Each structure stands twice: as C-alpha cells, then as structure tokens.
Amino acid sequence: MDLDKLLNKTELSKEEIVYLLELEKKEDIQKLFNKADEIRSKHCGDEVHLRGVIEFSNYCSQHCMYCGLREENFSIKRYRMTAEEIIETAKHISNLGIKTIVLQSGQDGYYDTDMISFIIYSIKQSTDVAISLSLGERGFDEYKAWKIAGADRYLLKQESTNPKLYSIYHCSQSLFERLNHIKYLKSIGFQIGSGNIIGLPLQTINDIADDIISLKEFDVDMAAIGPFIPSDFTPYQNKKPGSVELTLKSMAVTRLVLKNVHIPSTTALDTLDEFGREKGLSVGANVVMPNFTPHPYREQYIIYKNKRGVKDNPDAAYNKLQARIQTIGRKLSNTKGHSYKNSLTTH
Ligand code: SF4
Incomplete structure (x- = not known):
C-alpha cells in the first residue's frame, strides 16, 4: 500500500487500519504519528x-x-471515601481551575443511586465543573437519576469487541450486555467515553482494528487507549505488559479514524515510559487526567502495578504535569472540554 496516500484518505477500511498498526519502519511510524498530530x-x-x-x-x-x-x-x-471527602476534593480541584471532575470507583454498590446523586448535585451546586462518572455497569434507572442530578459524561470501556476475548477477560460477562449499557447511556444524553487496553493476552492486531472500528460505530466522544500492565495477585500477574509502540500506533490510528474525539494520554502509558504523557500527546491525544485522589487512598487504587505518581502529593504531581505539558509547547485549556460533537455545549 502507498502510505502517503493512505494517510490522506478520509475513511479507512479494516485492512488499511491493520496495515497502519503493523507498520515497522521508524520513518513510516513517524509519518503516521505526524499525521495523527496534524488531525x-x-x-x-x-x-x-x-x-x-x-x-x-x-x-x-x-x-x-x-x-x-x-x-x-x-x-x-x-x-471508601465519604460523600463529604469526595465533595471537598472536587471543590479543591475546581479551585485549581480544572473544569472536569471524574468520579471513579470499582463497581461498588455501597454507593447507591441516592448517594451518588447527592454527590453529583452537591458538586454541581458548589462548583462550575462538568462531571464524568466511571462507576462500571450500573442499573439503567441509576444512569437516568445521575443524569438528572447533573452528570455530563459516563466512561465505560468496551475493553475488547471480540466476544470470546471479552468473556475470557471478564469471567463470562457478556460483551452484548456491555455494549447495551453504552448504547443506553448515549440514548439518555450522556457524552460517552469508551476505549480499549492494548496488549492483553491473546489479543491480535485484527482485534485492535475491530476495537477502533467499534469506537467509531458507537460514535464515542472520548476514546481511551492504554497499554495493559499486569497487576500482582491477578490471573495475569505474570503476563507481558503491552507494547508502548503499539499503544502509540493504536492511539494515532484512532485519531485518524475518529477525528473529532477526545483522546487521553493515559497514566498507564506514562507508567511504562518515562515520557509516556508527552509521547501520547504528540500522536493524537488532547486530554490528560491528573489524579487528585488524596492520601492514603491513592496508594491503594492499584489497578496495575507500579502506577506512576501514587506516592506523590496530588497538587505537586499536578504542578509537575502542567510543566511537562508546557515543555512540549502545548497550552492547558481552562474550559470544560465538552464533546466536539455536541454543538449545544460550550467548550
Ligand atoms: S476493571 Fe477492575 S475496577 Fe473495573 S470492573 Fe473490572 S475489576 Fe472492577
């Protein structure tokens, strides 16, 4: 295939996506990265x-x-943080000038519909921020209540759109069910964040191409692509981590295919590579997600091992992150950074 022609096409077929993900020559990969940055x-x-x-x-x-x-x-x-602790942390983030708060947890039913609604409502009353929820699969009625309480976005990763792999990774949970949740969230007006993990055991390049196509079909507002990092005391603890290069290529191709979506440069990428954030931002990413979880909790949110920054003071880590972004010549936004697809929202 002619790479230059391919990079200038407006639509890419699955075969072309696979070709880009399989690029090996340094100069070809750099061309892909440059194009993603331009888009x-x-x-x-x-x-x-x-x-x-x-x-x-x-x-x-x-x-x-x-x-x-x-x-x-x-x-x-x-x-578990108390509602008061969560609300206070959100106010602190808002006082720093950050306009989006992500409320994230494991799938934890202890926080029921009303408690999450109360937290959302209280944050919205006392700050001017957008709220993203990342709480796993919950009830459809709960999603509705949280939308009414003021939440703007929901992050629910598709993880893998190969049904066989999905059911292996999630111990027999169904991909069909997960995709139904994403569809429902979208139908009631949430901006949707979804995404994939690169380098999970058994995953092929074909799977990654299908995952990128699925993100396009679901018309997501944010696509998060991060590398797999093994975590101790899990069935995959001895598996190899995902490749930084393949993660960067996947991010770049996602930018080429989806164009006007938010793409974060993830902490996982930054954990595997000293300059992971900067590299992600130079291959199509336009979002970073600084972690403000207070001590002592932040050390205990161990989704994978050696997670970067867990021992740092949250504000000091944020200051460092700002400096790193400015070093590569990029400006920090002081807006809510709503979806590029929703003309009714202010950015
Ligand atoms: S990825 Fe981790 S936190 Fe999320 S649902 Fe699975 S086990 Fe829970």
Whole structure:
C-alpha cells in the first residue's frame, strides 16, 4: 500500500487500519504519528484538556482478569471515601481551575443511586465543573437519576469487541450486555467515553482494528487507549505488559479514524515510559487526567502495578504535569472540554 496516500484518505477500511498498526519502519511510524498530530490539531486545536480524577472507592464486585481491584484480590487494603471527602476534593480541584471532575470507583454498590446523586448535585451546586462518572455497569434507572442530578459524561470501556476475548477477560460477562449499557447511556444524553487496553493476552492486531472500528460505530466522544500492565495477585500477574509502540500506533490510528474525539494520554502509558504523557500527546491525544485522589487512598487504587505518581502529593504531581505539558509547547485549556460533537455545549 502507498502510505502517503493512505494517510490522506478520509475513511479507512479494516485492512488499511491493520496495515497502519503493523507498520515497522521508524520513518513510516513517524509519518503516521505526524499525521495523527496534524488531525488532532485540525479537529481539536492545540489545547490540552484536564480531567481531575477522584478514585473514591477501590471496592469492586467484578472479576476482570487483569485488574488489581477484582473482588478476589484479598491482598489490597480496601477503602471508601465519604460523600463529604469526595465533595471537598472536587471543590479543591475546581479551585485549581480544572473544569472536569471524574468520579471513579470499582463497581461498588455501597454507593447507591441516592448517594451518588447527592454527590453529583452537591458538586454541581458548589462548583462550575462538568462531571464524568466511571462507576462500571450500573442499573439503567441509576444512569437516568445521575443524569438528572447533573452528570455530563459516563466512561465505560468496551475493553475488547471480540466476544470470546471479552468473556475470557471478564469471567463470562457478556460483551452484548456491555455494549447495551453504552448504547443506553448515549440514548439518555450522556457524552460517552469508551476505549480499549492494548496488549492483553491473546489479543491480535485484527482485534485492535475491530476495537477502533467499534469506537467509531458507537460514535464515542472520548476514546481511551492504554497499554495493559499486569497487576500482582491477578490471573495475569505474570503476563507481558503491552507494547508502548503499539499503544502509540493504536492511539494515532484512532485519531485518524475518529477525528473529532477526545483522546487521553493515559497514566498507564506514562507508567511504562518515562515520557509516556508527552509521547501520547504528540500522536493524537488532547486530554490528560491528573489524579487528585488524596492520601492514603491513592496508594491503594492499584489497578496495575507500579502506577506512576501514587506516592506523590496530588497538587505537586499536578504542578509537575502542567510543566511537562508546557515543555512540549502545548497550552492547558481552562474550559470544560465538552464533546466536539455536541454543538449545544460550550467548550
Ligand atoms: S476493571 Fe473495573 S470492573 Fe473490572 S475489576 Fe477492575 S475496577 Fe472492577
């Protein structure tokens, strides 16, 4: 295939996506990265959007093979932040000028519909922020209640669109069910974040291409692509981590295929590579998600091992992150960074 022609096409077939993911020559890979960066700049501008993350509970009722928070992992100390702690942390993030708060936890039914609604409503009343929820699969009525309470976005990763792999990774949970949740969330007006993990055991390049096509079909507002990192005390603890290069290529191809979506440069990428954040931002990413989970909880949210920054003071880590972004010549956004697809929202 002619790479230059391919990079200038507006639509890519699955075969072409696979070809790009399999590029091996350094100069070809660089061309792909440059194109992704150009498309990011054209469709999203040069600002980097910030999402302040609060990991408020590491309890989880699920059994994902790769995740350190799976219910069967008895080696980690579990915690739950109180509603007051969560709201105070959100206010602190807002005072720093960050306009999106991500409320993230394992799938933890302790926080019922009303409690989450109360937290959302209280944050919305006292700050001017957008709220993203990342709480796993919950009831459809709960999603509706949280939308009414003021939540703007929901992050629910498809993880793998190969039904066989999905059911292996998630101990027989169904991909069909997961995709139904994503569809429902979209139908009631949430901006949708989804995504995939690169380098999970048994995954092929074909699978990654299918995953990228699925993100396009679901018309997601944010696509998070991060590398697999093994976590101790999980069935995959001795598996090889995902490749940084393949993750970067997958991010770049996602930018080429989806164009006007948010793509974060993930902490997982930054954990595997000293300059992971910067590299991600130069291959199509336009979002970073600084972690504001307070001590002592942040050390206990161990979805994978050696997670970067867990011992740091949250504010100091945020200052460092800002400096790193500015070093590569990118500006931090001071807006909510809503979906590029929704003309009714202000960015
Ligand atoms: S990936 Fe999410 S749902 Fe699965 S075990 Fe980890 S926290 Fe729970």
